[in-house]
Amino acid sequence: MDASPCPLDSEFHDQITALLASPSPQEVQEYYNELIQKEKWHSIKIEINKEHGKGVFSNRNFQEEELIFKDQMLVASQHSYNKVDCFVCSSCFRFIGSVELQIGRKLYLSGFSSKDECDHGSFSGDNAASSSSDFQNEDDLCTQENKNNAGKNSWRKSSLSKEVLELLMSGNLSLPHSKLFVLPSIVPCPGGCEEEHYCSKPCAEYDWESVHSLLCTGKGSDSLRQAAVVRFIEHANGTNDIFILAAKVISFTILRYRRLKQPGFEGSKKPILHISKNEYNLSLLLEAWKPVAMGFKRRWWDCIALPADVDSCEETSFRNSIRDLAFSSLQLLKEAIFDIEFAPLFSLEIYGHIIGMFELNNLGLVVASPVEDYFIYVDDLPSPNKEETEKLTRPFLDELYDDYSVCCEGTAFFPLQSCMNHSCCPNAKAFKREEDRDGRAVIIATRPISVGEEITISYIDEELPYEERQNLLADYGFKCSCPKCRKEQPSV
Numbered sequence: 031m032d033a034s035p036c037p038l039d040s041e042f043h044d045q046i047t048a049l050l051a052s053p054s055p056q057e058v059q060e061y062y063n064e065l066i067q068k069e070k071w072h073s074i075k076i077e078i079n080k081e082h083g084k085g086v087f088s089n090r091n092f093q094e095e096e097l098i099f100k101d102q103m104l105v106a107s108q109h110s111y112n113k114v115d116c117f118v119c120s121s122c123f124r125f126i127g128s129v130e131l132q133i134g135r136k137l138y139l140s141g142f143s144s145k146d147e148c149d150h151g152s153f154s155g156d157n158a159a160s161s162s163s164d165f166q167n168e169d170d171l172c173t174q175e176n177k178n179n180a181g182k183n184s185w186r187k188s189s190l191s192k193e194v195l196e197l198l199m200s201g202n203l204s205l206p207h208s209k210l211f212v213l214p215s216i217v218p219c220p221g222g223c224e225e226e227h228y229c230s231k232p233c234a235e236y237d238w239e240s241v242h243s244l245l246c247t248g249k250g251s252d253s254l255r256q257a258a259v260v261r262f263i264e265h266a267n268g269t270n271d272i273f274i275l276a277a278k279v280i281s282f283t284i285l286r287y288r289r290l291k292q293p294g295f296e297g298s299k300k301p302i303l304h305i306s307k308n309e310y311n312l313s314l315l316l317e318a319w320k321p322v323a324m325g326f327k328r329r330w331w332d333c334i335a336l337p338a339d340v341d342s343c344e345e346t347s348f349r350n351s352i353r354d355l356a357f358s359s360l361q362l363l364k365e366a367i368f369d370i371e372f373a374p375l376f377s378l379e380i381y382g383h384i385i386g387m388f389e390l391n392n393l394g395l396v397v398a399s400p401v402e403d404y405f406i407y408v409d410d411l412p413s414p415n416k417e418e419t420e421k422l423t424r425p426f427l428d429e430l431y432d433d434y435s436v437c438c439e440g441t442a443f444f445p446l447q448s449c450m451n452h453s454c455c456p457n458a459k460a461f462k463r464e465e466d467r468d469g470r471a472v473i474i475a476t477r478p479i480s481v482g483e484e485i486t487i488s489y490i491d492e493e494l495p496y497e498e499r500q501n502l503l504a505d506y507g508f509k510c511s512c513p514k515c516r517k518e519q520p521s522v
């Protein structure tokens with residue numbers, strides 16, 4: 031592999047080594063004990079062993095189908111391609127607005143010739159959308175990227191007019207029975223950007239304080255920084271939106287550091303007088319970074335699976351190209367939010383490890399759509415109520431076609447779930463039940479679990495043949511020796 035193109039990698043070598051050092055077993059234990067205490071999931075514990083590192087273990091017996099724990103994401107992000115389909119809170123990922131808004135907005139935004147573009151011009155003046163009480167302004171309907179493309183696109187032919195969709199979005203056209211599917215109303219971003227929306231003030235404030243204030247492109251941010259953030263986001267949307275999540279991790283760490291630095295902040299470390307300012311800053315940075323330090327990680331370009339169409343003799347140039355892509359993204363992020371006080375966080379080494387952490391802990395973020403529930407409800411209505419209702423709802427369902435059931439999808443880092451080891455005969459699974467309507471991971475027992483047993487999930491389709499399973503697990507850097515693998519392993 032070529033030498034690193036990032037000068038910060040060598041300049042801050044010692045600080046980077048400290049940030050990437052594995053936390054001691056005692057630190058790990060203390061961190062997770064505190065987290066479990068805070069989240070009140072007393073029926074699990076984190077244990078560390080030489081063979082598999084951290085793992086989640088049961089503290090009591092669980093029955094089949096019982097909830098084991100739910101996990102709040104440390105950072106999360108909706109996939110950019112999913113943002114037209116699902117309008118969700120940027121903090122907890124609940125659907126927001128109304129069923130009408132979800133349907134109207136999706137059909138409206140995808141009604142233009144390109145799915146990702148919308149004609150901002152059509153929302154000016156006294157049109158229905160801008161008079162809505164739910165919307166803060168017409169910009170709520172378009173992302174920054176969409177607005178940059180304003181006027182370039184034309185409304186494609188559809189059985190539904192733009193005007194009908196605008197009425198639906200503005201709340202001036204209600205669908206029958208939709209009151210049974212009430213969604214939280216929309217809370218705007220405190221910084222005034224049009225990219226993020228929330229289901230409540232606490233969600234808006236939490237996201238602002240923990241991540242978003244550094245990445246906001248709203249009126250409060252200076253215009254040069256704003257333009258740089260937009261360039262970074264556009265690059266991520268055009269290449270790999272995992273970069274947005276990596277930027278959130280850096281922003282999370284910087285903001286946590288600033289809070290810890292404030293005198294009197296709960297949990298802040300008192301400055302130790304006999305150490306230098308630099309040492310003090312590093313120890314504070316390590317403290318701020320701790321939730322990320324706990325995550326299992328390797329460099330992205332070292333651990334990413336080689337795509338099937340890349341020949342093994344091309345492997346080095348493939349890995350170099352992945353690293354170069356990450357470096358281009360990092361350069362754009364630096365133009366947007368670089369701060370010398372946190373220079374090591376902007377090294378390619380750290381950026382690569384953050385992205386690798388998502389690669390190796392990949393549990394997707396999924397939230398079921400209330401639009402699907404709504405149409406299922408209508409379909410289940412008794413006659414003649416069903417036929418009456420469908421006269422109004424059918425044109426929308428026909429236009430949505432299969433997309434009526436699209437879930438909110440994204441990527442997240444879940445602190446507890448990411449400690450779960452793999453087994454091809456797992457005793458638990460990540461599974462959203464009817465009532466789980468936000469982004470949290472939900473872990474359910476798939477068979478009875480005894481006190482003290484390790485709780486495992488399967489990272490892959492465990493029904494695959496032995497060889498295929500081992501090939502897929504090699505991407506995670508281990509060979510599985512669970513009871514099923516030991517039984518199926520071909521004898522030599």
Ligand SMILES: C[S@@+](CC[C@H](N)C(=O)[O-])C[C@H]1O[C@@H](n2cnc3c(N)ncnc32)[C@H](O)[C@@H]1O
Binds near residue numbers: 510
């Ligand atoms: C999501 S992490 C699980 C937590 C991890 N043990 C830790 O210490 O943070 C995934 C990594 O754990 C290890 N791992 C998970 N399941 C394993 C297994 N069945 N056998 C060996 N290593 C495993 C692998 O290194 C894998 O890349």
